[in-house]
Amino acid sequence: MDILYQIFVGPFVQMATAPDLLVQTLWDGLVSGVLYALIALGFVLIFKASGVFNFAQGIMVVFAALTLIGLHQDGLPAFVALALTVVVMFVLAVGIERLMLRPLVNQSDFILFMATFGLTYFLIGFGQLVFGGNPKVMITSDLWLPSGAIQYTGLGGYVQFQKIDIAAVIITSIMVAVLAVFFQRTRIGRALRAVADSHQAALSVGISLEQIWVIVWFAAGVVALATGIMWGARSNVDFSLEIVALKALPVLILGGLTSIPGAIVGGLIIGVGEKLADFYWGPLMGGGIEGWFPYVLALVFLVFRPQGLFGERIIERI
Amino acid sequence: MRLKHLALGLAVVMAVPAAVTAAQAENGIFLPQFTYRTGPFAGSGIPIGNGIHDYLTMLNERDGGIGGVKIISEECEDGYNTQRGVQCYDSVKDRHPVLVTPYSTGITEQLIPRAAVDKIPILSMAYGLSASADGTDFPWIFNAPDTYWDGASAFIRYAANKDGGFGKLKGKTIGLLYLDHPYGREPIPLLQALAKDYGFHLKLYPVPLSSMQSQSSEWLDIRRDRPEWLYIQGWGAMNPAAVQEAARNGFRMDHLVGVWWSGGDDDARPAGPGGKGYTTLDINNVGTNFPAIQDILKYVVNKGKSQTPKSQVGENLYDRAVLNAVLMVEPIRIAQKLTGKKEVTGADVRRGLEALNITEARWKELGLPNFAEPVHLTCSDHNGHSKIFVVKWNGTKWIKQPGSLEPIHSKVQPLIDAAAAQYVKAHAGWPKRTEPCQKSS
Numbered sequence: 001m002d003i004l005y006q007i008f009v010g011p012f013v014q015m016a017t018a019p020d021l022l023v024q025t026l027w028d029g030l031v032s033g034v035l036y037a038l039i040a041l042g043f044v045l046i047f048k049a050s051g052v053f054n055f056a057q058g059i060m061v062v063f064a065a066l067t068l069i070g071l072h073q074d075g076l077p078a079f080v081a082l083a084l085t086v087v088v089m090f091v092l093a094v095g096i097e098r099l100m101l102r103p104l105v106n107q108s109d110f111i112l113f114m115a116t117f118g119l120t121y122f123l124i125g126f127g128q129l130v131f132g133g134n135p136k137v138m139i140t141s142d143l144w145l146p147s148g149a150i151q152y153t154g155l156g157g158y159v160q161f162q163k164i165d166i167a168a169v170i171i172t173s174i175m176v177a178v179l180a181v182f183f184q185r186t187r188i189g190r191a192l193r194a195v196a197d198s199h200q201a202a203l204s205v206g207i208s209l210e211q212i213w214v215i216v217w218f219a220a221g222v223v224a225l226a227t228g229i230m231w232g233a234r235s236n237v238d239f240s241l242e243i244v245a246l247k248a249l250p251v252l253i254l255g256g257l258t259s260i261p262g263a264i265v266g267g268l269i270i271g272v273g274e275k276l277a278d279f280y281w282g283p284l285m286g287g288g289i290e291g292w293f294p295y296v297l298a299l300v301f302l303v304f305r306p307q308g309l310f311g312e313r314i315i316e317r318i
Numbered sequence: 319m320r321l322k323h324l325a326l327g328l329a330v331v332m333a334v335p336a337a338v339t340a341a342q343a344e345n346g347i348f349l350p351q352f353t354y355r356t357g358p359f360a361g362s363g364i365p366i367g368n369g370i371h372d373y374l375t376m377l378n379e380r381d382g383g384i385g386g387v388k389i390i391s392e393e394c395e396d397g398y399n400t401q402r403g404v405q406c407y408d409s410v411k412d413r414h415p416v417l418v419t420p421y422s423t424g425i426t427e428q429l430i431p432r433a434a435v436d437k438i439p440i441l442s443m444a445y446g447l448s449a450s451a452d453g454t455d456f457p458w459i460f461n462a463p464d465t466y467w468d469g470a471s472a473f474i475r476y477a478a479n480k481d482g483g484f485g486k487l488k489g490k491t492i493g494l495l496y497l498d499h500p501y502g503r504e505p506i507p508l509l510q511a512l513a514k515d516y517g518f519h520l521k522l523y524p525v526p527l528s529s530m531q532s533q534s535s536e537w538l539d540i541r542r543d544r545p546e547w548l549y550i551q552g553w554g555a556m557n558p559a560a561v562q563e564a565a566r567n568g569f570r571m572d573h574l575v576g577v578w579w580s581g582g583d584d585d586a587r588p589a590g591p592g593g594k595g596y597t598t599l600d601i602n603n604v605g606t607n608f609p610a611i612q613d614i615l616k617y618v619v620n621k622g623k624s625q626t627p628k629s630q631v632g633e634n635l636y637d638r639a640v641l642n643a644v645l646m647v648e649p650i651r652i653a654q655k656l657t658g659k660k661e662v663t664g665a666d667v668r669r670g671l672e673a674l675n676i677t678e679a680r681w682k683e684l685g686l687p688n689f690a691e692p693v694h695l696t697c698s699d700h701n702g703h704s705k706i707f708v709v710k711w712n713g714t715k716w717i718k719q720p721g722s723l724e725p726i727h728s729k730v731q732p733l734i735d736a737a738a739a740q741y742v743k744a745h746a747g748w749p750k751r752t753e754p755c756q757k758s759s
Contacts, residue, residue, distance in 0.1 A: 133355050135361035135584045236584060240361075290529055
């Protein structure tokens with residue numbers, strides 16, 4: 001009886017009696033959700049254009065962040081370093097298209113997927129060679145990102161809004177909106193969807209496969225840079241940052257691999273869901289459930305929508 | 319013709335490593351180093367790899383090795399990956415290493431059953447399996463100078479000292495923020511036992527590997543529970559994220575205490591001024607103000623024989639690695655004395671480890687006065703349970719605090735005995751110790 005109370009009643013009593021903690025949990029969930037959406041977006045962009053699950057997205061986050069810090073440490077002003085990092089990500093996109101994707105046109109998706117494994121290990125090795133493995137501190141203040149917190153007193157306690165989190169939500173939202181419009185409403189967006197459907201068909205109607213691939217890999221690189229800055233500000237920047245890519249997997253399961261709105265809505269559901277579950281129900285299971293809870297949540301959704309929230313419905317003719 | 323060349327080539331390829339191995343066995347003491355200069359934990363692995371390398375190189379340059387025998391140190395990169403660590407072990411074990419230091423709890427646990435078979439002692443310095451402090455059941459494993467249980471008990475003693483005695487802990491809430499991994503979970507049984515004895519409430523905050531960089535959930539829990547003290551058993555990116563979250567959440571930094579592996583300079587630095595006051599347990603002193611460290615600078619770093627940037631010599635994890643290197647070298651010296659041989663074997667070094675007794679005077683002789691507490695191992699005690707230092711972050715570097723903390727031996731020893739017995743029971747056919755004890759131990 002006691003366990004039933006703890007599951008079905010206790011958490012809601014806690015929410016009612018400590019609304020400040022509820023609001024804080026929701027806010028933290030929202031921030032996490034936006035950041036998860038950002039990571040997921042990197043995967044979605046590339047999958048949409050090439051049907052490839054980009055295993056290298058995590059290491060691209062590390063590579064972009066280390067490039068930014070490395071250039072700044074070499075004496076460049078922060079915003080110049082930022083601009084140059086964007087250029088580096090463009091060069092990387094061109095390199096990937098020329099050296100990795102172009103020779104693999106019309107190969108199966110699995111071969112392209114394996115190629116992204118190769119890219120991952122190349123970037124790990126190259127990154128270690130150039131930047132070393134020492135952790136680095138993100139240049140948050142040099143990029144004019146705010147620090148400190150705004151504290152709202154009320155609701156029977158207080159709610160704290162970290163300024164860096166507010167900035168993360170705003171920057172990420174703008175970025176996601178711009179990318180969504182760019183890929184959903186423009187000619188390039190339509191071309192991108194055509195490429196995703198069939199390389200050969202897209203080529204036959206005059207779509208430049210090379211151009212589309214460079215654009216999406218560059219966009220994914222810029223997303224990786226933003227992810228690296230936002231996540232790097234929370235800890236150190238080192239090769240362990242690659243692990244943040246894991247956070248995107250349940251979001252992708254939930255939102256679908258081909259949908260930009262899916263990545264956003266999926267990110268928010270996972271972010272808020274995991275924080276609420278961990279805070280109110282986690283203690284019943286020994287805590288630390290945020291490591292696996294998002295997957296359970298995503299799988300529950302999949303029972304009802306196997307293609308994900310916004311994924312394309314798969315219709316196979318028999 | 320081609321076949322002939324191929325056969326000749328193969329013969330050469332096969333003969334060269336054998337010849338090299340034989341030469342190495344004859345001309346030096348082989349001390350392989352398992353490193354993780356790459357991968358997600360490289361931030362911690364690099365200073366450790368550097369410190370061990372530099373100390374051993376310094377001995378070669380300054381003294382011609384140990385007892386006049388050159389040290390052959392070779393790195394094997396495992397990326398803190400257990401499987402790769404075991405592969406490293408397999409790649410060196412036939413080359414007669416006199417000692418292996420896995421530098422990972424996971425790798426150590428894999429190698430424990432193999433040490434007695436291969437006759438290669440394992441030194442897992444202040445990490446690994448706490449139960450392996452029991453020399454009777456684990457004659458080939460050494461985890462000096464402290465176990466994680468010594469550390470957790472020293473933390474409770476520290477909190478009690480600050481709060482006015484153990485009696486004052488009653489009714490208080492003490493938290494453990496830990497990496498949800500065997501290493502991170504290690505102090506839990508000890509803290510649970512102490513919570514029962516001293517009447518404090520223990521709250522556990524596991525951090526999943528995938529959430530190392532962002533611990534907002536855990537810190538929400540901490541805000542709700544309001545623990546008076548928080549003990550961190552973290553590694554890699556978990557540590558700086560925890561210190562930053564503590565600073566952001568306004569947690570009292572002098573009530574945030576890390577185990578020694580949560581005390582890297584890179585763990586505290588990212589929090590900036592907000593990290594001031596963060597405290598960790600330590601098993602070594604910090605800085606460069608020691609003759610032996612000055613010799614490292616003189617013979618190794620300044621001569622370009624090291625990968626270490628000069629500014630990083632003397633940082634906490636670097637000095638930790640120097641301590642580790644001393645604990646590798648001293649048993650070899652002792653083994654040379656015990657056996658009268660210059661070139662000792664793993665079995666000899668195991669005897670040397672059981673006779674290890676680094677007193678305050680010996681630390682001074684080594685050029686490391688007050689660098690660490692005395693370490694004394696015996697046949698039955700492979701840990702020593704030395705006193706533990708406390709260091710505090712001043713915003714830019716670690717400062718050693720006066721005095722040191724005695725682990726609560728009466729609580730730690732029963733746990734070690736029980737855990738060792740349980741390990742033996744769980745591993746059917748675990749061999750009974752046959753190795754004789756040194757008279758001195």
